Amino acid sequence: MTAALTSISAPAAWQRELAAAFTDPRALLAHLGLGEGELAGALAAAADFPMRAPRPYVARIVPGDPADPLLRQILPIAAELAPAPGFVADPLVEQTGARPGLLHKYRSRALVILRGGCAINCRYCFRRHFPYGEHALGPAEIEEIARYVAARPEINEVILSGGDPLLAKDAALASLVDALAAAPQLRRLRIHTRLPITIPSRITAGLVDLLARAPWPTVIVFHVNHPRELDDAVDAACRRLRAAGVTLLNQSVLLRGVNDDARVLAALSERLFDAGILPYYLHLLDRVAGAAHFEVDEGRARALMAELLAALPGFLVPKLVREVAGEPSKVPLDLRLTP
Ligand code: SF4
Structure with missing residues (x-):
């Protein structure tokens, strides 16, 4: 005992x-x-x-x-x-009008902030000034979110995002999955996380079992910016997730001094594929205060994408996007090189 x-x-x-x-x-x-x-x-x-x-x-x-x-x-x-013009605390205007723990920015998708904070603090994070304390989720808030989702037939996907949702214990994740199961229109559960990269042991047998038993297909969107972030332990975690039927995608941020080099981005896509992860988005930096030194301008980003398109099969080329506050989706950048 x-x-x-x-x-x-x-x-x-x-x-x-x-x-x-x-x-x-x-x-x-x-x-x-x-x-x-x-x-x-x-x-x-x-x-x-x-x-x-x-x-x-x-x-x-x-x-x-x-x-x-x-x-x-x-x-x-x-x-x-150092102050930088145009770089602000809330670049995506998320901190006004938000319900605790819930952001409904895009019509068919509701984003749930299950946990404040992350296992790693990325210096360029667009939520580095986000008031996570105001979005703490207890059982009552989870029930309210589930009711909000169930009452809106247009929402067919729930996204768990960051802070890192996998910081929640498996029991808390299971409670959320159970509460959302009452929304009959849901077709997918998506999890945005960096934990399987930064602490691969987070992909426990219990978590894999929970995802395998969820009533909808699960998509995990990793956040990896450089090929050296993947190692044998990450590969093993990915194998466990794929064996449970989880779809694995990756989003990166284009960062000066990290991955603003076509050879690095191409190596990242190849390494992701080796791990069973498909490149999904390459984001231009969100202009958050404190991150100006990471910015890569749009012209350079387009030039890098032209090199990637020439170097890789199309399915390994991520979409270059910018997030613009108030837009109904991420905004893809036109890749034609303008004079
Ligand atoms: S993992 Fe994502 S949400 Fe967390 S600090 Fe890094 S960029 Fe921000």
Whole structure:
């Protein structure tokens, strides 16, 4: 009896890895054998948006390289604090009029913010200033969301998004799935997550079983920006998900100093396919305050896409899109090179 209780309450491997994430820039720099030249800026930027980097992700960073594209995504730097015209706290105007935990931006899809926060804090995140605390979901809110969805026949897909929905324990995910099962028009459940990349052990047997038993097909949209973010552990997690019938897609953000190179983007698409994931979107950066140093201009983005189209089969070329507040969908960019 005692042993059983212990095993029920002991944190799972993924929860231990979550708790062990780097949150102190000084510790991360020391771990990677980097000097403290940028430490003051890192600490100041981390005070605005905390650093968080799980160890399985950090293990893929090349030690001693301050320009490593994976490090660039997670290390706070002083440039985040420099004002930049046009870069604002809420670039997609999500913070006004939203119901707790629910965003209904697109007609047929409702987006549920099941958990605030993520396992990793990406420095370019468009929700880096999002008031997650106002969107905490308890059982009453989940029931209300389920009623909202069931009352709107035009909603045929629910998207669980970030914060990272897989930070929820399996029991909380199961409760949501059960509540949504009352909406007869739903055809898909979609999950936007970076956890299987940053902490692959999150793909537990229990989670896979839950997704396999859901009353609708499940689509998982990963967020990977560079081919080195995928390793053997991610491959194994993807195999478990695919064996359960889950469709795997990926969205990336085009980021200066990370993946603004056609060879890197082509290698990313090839590596994703090796893992059983299809490239879906390549987003232009959302202009959130603190991320201006990541921006790649539209002309350069189009030129990169032209190189990708020449280098890859069409099914490995993601759609280049920008999200525009108030538009009924993501806005695809015209890829014809304008004079
Ligand atoms: S995983 Fe996504 S939601 Fe979370 S910090 Fe990164 S970009 Fe933002």
